[in-house]
Amino acid sequence: MMQLENLQPYAIVEDGPFLRIIFDHSYISLLVDEKSYQFIPAESSEIFINKELNKVHNLFDVFTFEKGEEILHVTVIDLMHMKQFRTQLQQIIHTFYEKRTMIPVAEVETIVQELEKENILRLIDRAIDEGEEHSFLELTNRLSEYGGKVEE
Structure with missing residues (x-):
């Protein structure tokens, strides 16, 4: 039985229609038959998410894990079969988009006030x-509330 121990991206990059989630040594670890296997970027090291469909694009890419001399090859689709993996991957994607779209409240309020004044x-x-x-x-009179003046 295979379980996810750790899933942490090394980097997340927007690349055209894809969101590339890149992994490096020890950023993923699996527990297989009570043995901990660490990710090594031997074959594939990225998961490609189609941004429009929010779906994994490279399901058949192979990720490599090792524990000492033992090597384990796991396809992305096999990783996706683990609920923990899917859940953490969704959290990573959500966090990325949340960070990218954060606008300070003060900035939003300033923009809204400017739009109201122009209106x-x-x-x-x-x-x-x-x-x-x-x-x-x-x-x-309302314009004066926004510190505006009517030009003569």
Whole structure:
């Protein structure tokens, strides 16, 4: 019986339609018949994830593990049959995308305020064009909340 002991990427790289999860020595370890086998990058050392489909692309690539003189060859598809492996791989992918898309709250708030200010300016222009004095006065008061000024 094969169990996952450790799964940690050496690097994660976006490469066109793929997300490449790269492994190096000791970044993966398996427990087979109560023996711990360490990953060695002899044949394959990467898992390719199709970003659009969120599926593993290189299922038939072979990963090599060793324990002393014993060598174990395991295909990516065999690794994918282990629930622990699938779960940890999904966590790695999720963490990568989460880190990549993090935007500071203060930055988001600044952008939203700028968009609101620009929208008020457009509405002021429309109120002027349509001769809506009441809307114009209301909008210019709102604009002052954003530190904006109406240009004369």
